[in-house]
Amino acid sequence: MAGNTVTRAQLTEAVYQEVGLSRNESADLVESILGEVSNALAKGEMVKISSFGSFAVRQKGRRIGRNPKTGEEVPILPRKVLVFRPSHVLKNRVNVNAGNGPDGS
Numbered sequence: 001m002a003g004n005t006v007t008r009a010q011l012t013e014a015v016y017q018e019v020g021l022s023r024n025e026s027a028d029l030v031e032s033i034l035g036e037v038s039n040a041l042a043k044g045e046m047v048k049i050s051s052f053g054s055f056a057v058r059q060k061g062r063r064i065g066r067n068p069k070t071g072e073e074v075p076i077l078p079r080k081v082l083v084f085r086p087s088h089v090l091k092n093r094v095n096v097n098a099g100n101g102p103d104g105s
Contacts, residue, residue, distance in 0.1 A: 008034070041082065053086040 008030060015026040037055065040047050047055040057080050065076045086094075 051087055051089040053084055053090055056083050056085075057081070058083050 008027075011030045012023065012027045015021060015029055016023050019026065019029075021029065037047050041055055041057055044057050049055075060079055060081055062078045063076050064073050066073055
C-alpha cells in the first residue's frame with residue numbers, strides 16, 4: 001500500500017462500513033473529528049490520540065538560513081510548526097507491516 005493516500009472520502013467510507021452510520025452521518029462524524037483536532041491545534045493545545053500518537057504546535061525561533069543555489073545568507077522568521085510523535089503502538093504496527101517486525105518477516 002506504499003504510495004497511496006488516504007482521503008476524507010475513504011475515511012468516511014471506512015466509518016460507514018465499520019460503524020453502520022449512514023454515509024452522511026459518517027461524513028459529518030469525520031468532519032467533526034478533524035475540526036476538533038484542527039481547532040485544538042490552532043489554539044496551541046496538544047492533541048493526544050491513545051495508541052496512535054500526539055500532535056503539537058511548536059514555536060521555532062528566528063534563525064539564519066542559506067540559499068543553497070547562491071550560498072547567500074537569509075533570515076528565516078519565527079514561525080509555528082506542527083509536529084507529530086507516533087506512539088510506540090503505531091511504530092510497532094508500521095514496522096511489523098513493513099516486514100521489520102519481531103516475527104522476522
